[in-house]
Amino acid sequence: MGASPSAPAIVWFRNDLRLADNPALSAASRSGRPVLCVYVHDEEGEDLRPLGGAARWWLHGSLSALDRALGDLGGGLHIARGRAEEVIDALVRETGAEEVFWNRRYDAGGRAVDERVPATLEARGVAVESFNGHLLREPGDVMSAAGEPYRVFTAYWRAASRLDAPPDPAPAPASLTFCEPASGPLPGCVALDDLALEPSSPDWAGGLRATWERGEAAAQARLEAFLGDGLRGYAENRDRPDRRGTSRLSPHLRFGEISARQVWHAACAAVASGEAEASARDLDAFSNELGWREFCYQLLFHKPDLARENVRAEFDGMPWRTDARGLEAWRRGRTGYPIVDAGMRELWTTGFMHNRVRMIVASFLTKHLLVDWREGEAWFWDTLVDADLANNAANWQWVAGSGADAAPYFRIFNPTLQGEKFDPDGGYVKTWVPELSRLPASVLHRPWAASDAQRADAGVVLGEDYPRPIVDHGEARARALRAWRSIRGA
DNA sequence: TTTTGAGTTGTTCGA
DNA sequence: GTCGAACAACTCAAA
Numbered sequence: 001m002g003a004s005p006s007a008p009a010i011v012w013f014r015n016d017l018r019l020a021d022n023p024a025l026s027a028a029s030r031s032g033r034p035v036l037c038v039y040v041h042d043e044e045g046e047d048l049r050p051l052g053g054a055a056r057w058w059l060h061g062s063l064s065a066l067d068r069a070l071g072d073l074g075g076g077l078h079i080a081r082g083r084a085e086e087v088i089d090a091l092v093r094e095t096g097a098e099e100v101f102w103n104r105r106y107d108a109g110g111r112a113v114d115e116r117v118p119a120t121l122e123a124r125g126v127a128v129e130s131f132n133g134h135l136l137r138e139p140g141d142v143m144s145a146a147g148e149p150y151r152v153f154t155a156y157w158r159a160a161s162r163l164d165a166p167p168d169p170a171p172a173p174a175s176l177t178f179c180e181p182a183s184g185p186l187p188g189c190v191a192l193d194d195l196a197l198e199p200s201s202p203d204w205a206g207g208l209r210a211t212w213e214r215g216e217a218a219a220q221a222r223l224e225a226f227l228g229d230g231l232r233g234y235a236e237n238r239d240r241p242d243r244r245g246t247s248r249l250s251p252h253l254r255f256g257e258i259s260a261r262q263v264w265h266a267a268c269a270a271v272a273s274g275e276a277e278a279s280a281r282d283l284d285a286f287s288n289e290l291g292w293r294e295f296c297y298q299l300l301f302h303k304p305d306l307a308r309e310n311v312r313a314e315f316d317g318m319p320w321r322t323d324a325r326g327l328e329a330w331r332r333g334r335t336g337y338p339i340v341d342a343g344m345r346e347l348w349t350t351g352f353m354h355n356r357v358r359m360i361v362a363s364f365l366t367k368h369l370l371v372d373w374r375e376g377e378a379w380f381w382d383t384l385v386d387a388d389l390a391n392n393a394a395n396w397q398w399v400a401g402s403g404a405d406a407a408p409y410f411r412i413f414n415p416t417l418q419g420e421k422f423d424p425d426g427g428y429v430k431t432w433v434p435e436l437s438r439l440p441a442s443v444l445h446r447p448w449a450a451s452d453a454q455r456a457d458a459g460v461v462l463g464e465d466y467p468r469p470i471v472d473h474g475e476a477r478a479r480a481l482r483a484w485r486s487i488r489g490a
Numbered sequence: 491t492t493t494t495g496a497g498t499t500g501t502t503c504g505a
Numbered sequence: 506g507t508c509g510a511a512c513a514a515c516t517c518a519a520a
Contacts, residue, residue: 144518152497155518239499288498359499398498410512411500418500477501481512488513 003125007098008179009033010091012040013077014110016103016133016256017062018216019069021169023131024101029173036095036179037070037077039063040188041195042084047109049307049389052382054351055254057205058214060197062255065215067192075178080188081195085117090187092126095179100126103133103256106297107389108304136166136260137294139301149302151404156298157291169262207349208385212251219252223263227270231278235285241343241354242427247286248352250386253293260290296394299404307377307393315402317487320372329470330365331379333433336469338445339419340364342432349432351385356422362399363413368476370483373400401484409484412477419445435465 009028016022017039028035042048051059067077080087088100100121105111118128132138142160143149150156199205213221226247230237237245252258264287270276271283300306310316329335333344343357353361358380365376377396381387397403423429426444430437436447438458443450447460448468455462462468 146518148518150518152517154497159518292498356499363500405497405517407499408497408513410502413499414501 004096004098005032007033008036008095009099009101010036010038010088010095010097012038012088012100012102013066014039014102014105014256015254016259017066018219018257018259019066019073019172020216020220021133021259021262022103022172022256023133023170024103024129025176026170026173027101027129027131028099029176031099032177033099034177034179035075036091036097037075038080038088038091039066039077040080040082040084040087041197042082042087042113044083045109045113047112049107049109049381052384052387053199053204054208054383054385055381055387056197057199057208057351058212058251058255058385060192060195061212061214062257063192063197065217065257069216070176070178073173073176073178075176078186078189079192079195080186081190082188084113085120087188088117089120092121092124094187097179098126100128102128102130104130104138105134106139106301111304133259134256135294135297136160136264136290137163137298139298142294142298149298150295151299153292153295153405156295157288160291160294166261166264169259169265208351211350211352212385214251214257216257219249219258222247222249222252223258223266227266227276231267231270231276231282231286234278234282238285238289239356239422241357242423242425246355247289250388250391251352254386254388260293264290293391296388296390299394300390303404306397307389308374310402311397311404312402312406314487315400318372318402319370319483319486321370323369323371326369326470327365327371327375329467330361330369330371330376334467334470335364336448336467337364337415337419338426338429338433338436338447339415339423342423342429345432347380347383351383353384354428356418357428358395359399360413360415360418362396364415366396366400367412367480368415368471368473370476370480373397373402410481412480414473414477416446416473433466436460 009031011025011028019025043050063077063079070076105114121128137160142156230247237243249258249263253260267283267286271278303311330344333341335341339357340361343353343361347353362376365371366373373396377392380392394403398406401407401409426441429444436444439447439450439460440454443454447466448462460466
């Protein structure tokens with residue numbers, strides 16, 4: 001604690017762009033000090049991976065919403081640009097702040113910064129305190145009996161579930177006293193628009209705007225809506241891209257507009273009260289998804305280069321193919337497999353893809369095309385509004401087979417069967433691949449197998465209106481199995 | 491230390 | 506059309 005109780009406290013916002021259940025903000029409020037709320041956009045730190053385009057778009061709205069919410073309390077958000085450690089240090093000097101609060105992050109780059117800052121500040125007599133605002137369990141909370149991190153999800157989540165329930169979420173501070181800068185702009189501070197997070201020319205974000213509401217209030221509304229009509233039947237519906245079966249909370253969680261604790265407790269309460277009319281199985285399925293997020297974070301924590309290096313070293317010898325045309329067809333949704341193309345176009349248009357379809361397209365890239373999972377990871381990183389280092393990297397490795405607890409090698413999705421099973425009426429494909437929308441459902445997922453008359457009636461000429469399959473499923477499957485065999489036991 | 495059961499999400503083939 | 510087995514072997518976690 002510093003010498004002067006009236007000296008400001010800084011709350012450094014990062015992936016926690018909310019007021020409720022924000023331990024760093026609550027601590028600042030409790031300190032009784034005037035509070036300076038800061039976000040630092042750091043594109044210079046060498047350890048930090050630059051945000052992808054869709055995430056930048058989301059961040060703009062999220063920061064804007066946070067600034068408005070703080071404005072309602074009589075303050076605002078100071079947005080700075082530059083090397084985070086230098087900006088924070090300059091702000092401390094400028095304002096005379098004596099305490100700095102933040103919620104912890106778990107990626108290598110963020111951790112490196114967060115480990116350097118306290119040393120600098122504490123040398124100035126400034127106290128730093130950090131909190132868990134992002135996870136139900138932090139890495140290290142859940143370890144095996146041998147003291148090792150778990151590498152198998154089921155064992156991890158079982159062990160996590162044996163611990164005490166995560167703490168109840170805290171309400172937003174009822175009021176805050178804000179720190180008024182003495183005069184002029186604070187060092188490094190800019191207007192939100194100066195960050196140029198949203199695209200202008202060309203403005204490709206129309207589909208994102210039409211799909212999403214950003215910010216804490218929108219996140220809460222999404223949670224309420226999901227608990228009201230989505231949790232019931234979740235265990236089955238979550239696999240159906242043609243239904244609104246998933247929570248779609250991922251981008252809100254990614255930017256911390258809502259916390260995992262809030263989601264978890266709200267879901268439990270909604271089921272316990274009967275309000276959600278959901279079964280224990282539904283709650284279990286949803287809770288498991290939160291568990292996977294936790295598991296991915298602890299994987300990233302214990303394996304900081306998760307987004308670059310194969311967890312299973314034998315995959316270093318995988319004969320990945322260089323296939324620029326195949327990769328581009330995949331990116332643009334022109335592979336000739338309707339469920340794959342629908343997913344890739346949903347992604348391009350909305351910045352999101354249904355979870356089931358993510359698995360299908362990832363399997364297609366890494367197995368049918370034998371393209372390195374890092375290519376897919378990079379594309380998702382750039383195009384997903386929920387692009388999250390831990391989840392993205394861990395799940396790509398899981399699908400590719402190179403991950404810690406990866407799918408068995410023979411689990412190669414058949415995109416036709418997957419489409420017919422999980423999009424049986426073709427509603428999802430019709431939405432995103434409209435040139436096929438007049439094909440009968442019986443051939444919608446295999447337009448090459450439609451009769452000439454069916455295609456003529458639907459106005460589809462293969463190779464013109466819609467591509468022929470860029471690979472043959474049977475041949476591609478056999479090739480993937482051969483590739484696997486070649487690295488087996490390596 | 492050794493042993494044992496288990497491991498998110500599948501596909502194909504042949505009876 | 507339906508069903509069970511094969512697809513391989515390995516590593517992990519816990520007893």
